[in-house]
Amino acid sequence: MSQSAPRLAMRGIVKEFGPVRALDHAELEVAPREIHGLLGGNGAGKTTLMNVLYGLYRADAGSIAIDGTEVSIASPKDAIDAGVGMVHQSFLQIDSYTVTENIVLGTKLPGPAWRLDLSDPREQVAELSSRFGLHVDPDAIVEDLPVGVRQRVEILKALYRGVGTLILDEPTTNLTPGEVDELFGSMRTMVDEGLSVILITHKIRETMAACDRMTVMRDGQRIATVRREETDAEALAGIMVGRDLDDGVPEAAVIATGVVEDVEDVAEVVESAEPLRPDPVDSGAVRVEGLRVRNDHGVEAVRGLSLSMGRGEILGVAGVAGNGQVEFAEAIAGVRQPETGHVWIRGTDLVGRPTREWLAAKVAYVPEDRDGDGVLPTMTVAENLVLGSQRSSDIRRAGLIDWKEARQKAAEAIATYSIRANGPNALAGDLSGGNIQRVILARAFAHEPSLLILHNPTRGLDLRSTQFVYEQVHAATAAGCSVLLLSEDLDELVALSDRLVTIYNGEFVGEWARGAVDQVAVGQSMAGVGVER
Known part of the structure; x- marks a missing residue:
């Protein structure tokens, strides 16, 4: 000090x-x-x-x-x-203002109010830029x-x-x-x-x-x-993830549900929800090769990722937010176009193909940003549940959506997933975050997916709802679905995954088999300890 x-x-x-x-x-x-x-x-x-x-x-x-x-x-x-x-x-x-205009906005400017003179502020901006090594043109338009x-x-x-x-x-x-x-x-x-x-x-x-x-x-x-x-880096990693690196004894970790307090509790919920299912087969059912993806700012967020998944396999991805998980998930869900790479689902490379072909290949995605990316808030629950299956023959009559049938299926989903909504015609934007999550999950599981991408699927859900999600995940894998689980809850990942990989700075930096996960090592890997720049 x-x-x-x-x-x-x-x-x-x-x-x-x-x-x-x-x-x-x-x-x-x-x-x-x-x-x-x-x-x-x-x-x-x-x-x-x-x-x-x-x-x-x-x-x-x-x-x-x-x-x-x-x-x-x-x-x-x-x-x-x-x-x-x-x-x-x-x-x-x-965006349409210059650098100087953005910087001085909201401050008192020199000279009379009726005459805007930015010459002195511009010089101050230039001086600050030079003094602190923050090189920027004071006259540049910010959007450029x-x-x-x-x-x-x-x-x-x-x-x-x-x-x-x-x-x-x-x-x-x-x-x-x-x-x-x-x-x-x-x-x-x-x-x-x-x-x-x-x-x-x-x-x-x-x-x-x-x-x-x-x-x-x-x-x-x-x-x-x-x-x-x-x-040192190892000691800091131990403090961050709540592990004593000397003896490896884990402290209680509160997970996303807010009611499960340690990994034993998570494992108990998973075990009670897990039906008998076969070991993963056909290791190349889902293959990703050389995937490179840029984020919304044009920065490379995914740096040549490759993976292979079998039918019925749950692959967990652990990482601190901001290390490329969103861009990776969006790219293999067909939502974001990668710069390079391939995504094979059951032998078909879907990169560059239209959305309808990803849906036809039965790729389902539960995004991290449920409010911004998961639902259309001004549409009803029934309309949101139809998204992605609007071309399905079960809800179409004479080429048009049979809304009576769609609303009936929505009512069944509301009951099955305990969605607290005032019926199928309730607006999605009026639901709480947890209930929006249930709508998204209901839609994803209804598609009987071959690849299911789940990003923080139990965030905001209570224990009973979390257990229900686990049951649905295991039912999907028992039917041969490959599940990619991205979660910030390490205990959940350890309990659910057949394999666990860590992602750091857009690259996979560690891998563990089920039953052989060292949570201390995983925590260090998530934080980039030992990773070459």
Whole structure:
């Protein structure tokens, strides 16, 4: 700990969202002129804590002090006035404005209000850009810039406002390796000039390269704060995943259902739901070769992935969010066009073929973003359940959809999947998140798929619903369906999967057979420990 007073001290921060306690008396102390890493898995509370600091959330309890003075932060304006800036993963920019216009937006400009003169702000932007190595043309139109440069604009926006503490939320997710190095160089320059930087991240290797100290959060609490020179990547990985690397004894881990508390409980639910099923056969039933996929920002997110799956096999994919899982799932579901590669389903390469051929091959997908990608909110439950099977002969009469039949099938699905909806004509957008998930699952399983891609399928479901999903998964595999299960719940993956692979930075970096999974090794692999850049 630095001998001087801390730049930032957050004490006893509590934040609840209904019955969920996202922050449980969380603590954070950041020294002056320090790059401080804030680590933790998904749901650990790190971004929520920083949203409290930046005024996007109001804490239910606790205190915040900056340079020894307690402050009240109720809005981002309060945070900026207190010298705190934040760069989010999603940029808040107006595409048609120039870099300078975006940076000065919302600030008081020099000169009379009736005459817009950006000459002085433009010079300030150019000077800040040069001083901190954040190279950007002040006159460039933002929509013409690549994602790495747009991020620099957001950082310059905070620096222009004179902040003393800068929060960067997962800033390397969409950057190339060269851009990551440049960003870390700029962060060190900021610290040399008197700023403190908080780096929210899950990438241990980058943390060890950039940060002076690191605070690890888990379940909304601060678990440990360590100096870089007093720890190593393996020790940090153990703290993050809740494992003691000395004896390998796992701590209780709360999984996505919120009611299962450790791997034994998950295994019990799986065992009670699992019918007898044959071992996987026909190892090449699903084959993926050389898949390369770019994300929405044009950055390569999947880097030459290949896999083979048998009929009836459950292949689990473990990884921290943001390592290419979404792009990988979308590419093998036919939702996203890969740059290169092949996806063979039962001997047919479907890459580049129209959606109807993917559906005809019985590929079903339960996406991670159920609200944005899983349903059409302005359509009814019945209409959403029909999606993908609208050409099926069971619901068509004389070439048209028989809506009476479709609504009858929807009513059956509502009963079978315990969907809390006011009948088949209820709008999907009026349902809770858990019930939307049930609609998506009902639609996927109804297709009798040959390949079923599940991304966090039990998130937001209660224990009974989770058990029902497991039963449906095992019924599908017993019928020969290959299941690709992507989940952020390691216990669920271990309990369900015939094989488990880890994904890091768009590549598979580890593989384990059922019954031979070392959760410590998996946790390290997920965090990139031992992975060559």
